[in-house]
Amino acid sequence: MLEWITNTISSLGYVGIALLMFVENLFPPIPSELIMPLAGFTARANPDKLNFFGVFFAGVVGSVAGALVWYYPGKFLGEQRLKRWADQYGKWLTISSKDITKAKHWFDSQGSKAVLIGRLVPGVRTLISVPAGISNMPLLPFLFYTTLGSAAWVGLLTYSGYVLGSQYELVDKYLAPVSKIVLGSLVLAFVVWVLKRRRKKTRH
Template identity: 65%
Template sequence: MSEWITNTITSLGYLGIGLLMFLENLFPPIPSELIMPLAGFTVAKGRMELAPVILAGVIGTILGALPWYYVGKLVGEDNLKRLADKYGKWISVSSRDIEKADNWFDKHGQKAVLFCRLVPGVRTLISLPAGISGMPLVPFLIYSTIGTALWVSFLTLAGYALGDNYEIVEEYLGPVSKIVFVLLIVAFVVWVVNKRKKKH
């Protein structure tokens, strides 16, 4: 993976960075924690400019967030409620739970989108509930862009500062993505177990 990312950036330059960050949002196993630090290292070597590198990363990420947002829109709250009423008993999710989650997102959705863009493991996933809850596109893009710009800038500058050791960023942040993902699954399982206990 590392070699493919390096070759893409070397051969396609800024376009390669944008393309990789776009794909990273569609296929989370592709790590932004490696793409942007490598791009920062390339800037440190004098082969690229800092501002266009960050801009390419941000544009690629935002374009990659849109398919998930529109999948959420396509699914929609009403369809999700119907599915929950039909199959939700297996995981203790009802249409009322969906409604509660949607109400929460209506109140806190902008903050959620902004901050989740800074969290490895949920950066990509946040686009889905934003679409499902019907969050308007313009605020979604604004808050996604702010959060993404901070994340991409951090990764790029880390790679710039670390130079030849840019891969350290991925070594430290890569496991964080997995930990966050596991914690989300554990939290969901605990919630399901508690719900079932209350029912009994």
């Protein structure tokens, strides 16, 4: 996979970076934790071919475009149809109806800011667009929070690769444990929210 990512960036430049980030949002197994650090390293090693800000902009554009692809099925197909589709075909994208349910519950607990926070969490960042669409979140706020979250994520990865240079792969190595901690914290926060709601219902 690394060779394919490298060849795409080398041959297509900014278009290749945007394309990779677009595909990464559709197929979670393709890691942005490798795409953007490698692009950042390439900008440092070959400044005549790529520059930091161009790499950053291309990554954000691709990421937001990919998020829209998940937003519209949620908006027009609805939760139940998407769940049935995920159970039938989701294995090709490594998603299931349970993943959609979890994302929907988390979105309901966090509101619009879930889109912003979700774009910063691997494993959540792809699917957070689905409940936003299901909940009929207006397009402009969705684009605003998605762009803001994507810019923060892409900027962090690009800058890390630019600074680390040829050791850009360390970004994925050290970010993976941190991502798990963040994801675990979000799950814990969601569980606490559910328990609080149940207590309130019991009191009433």
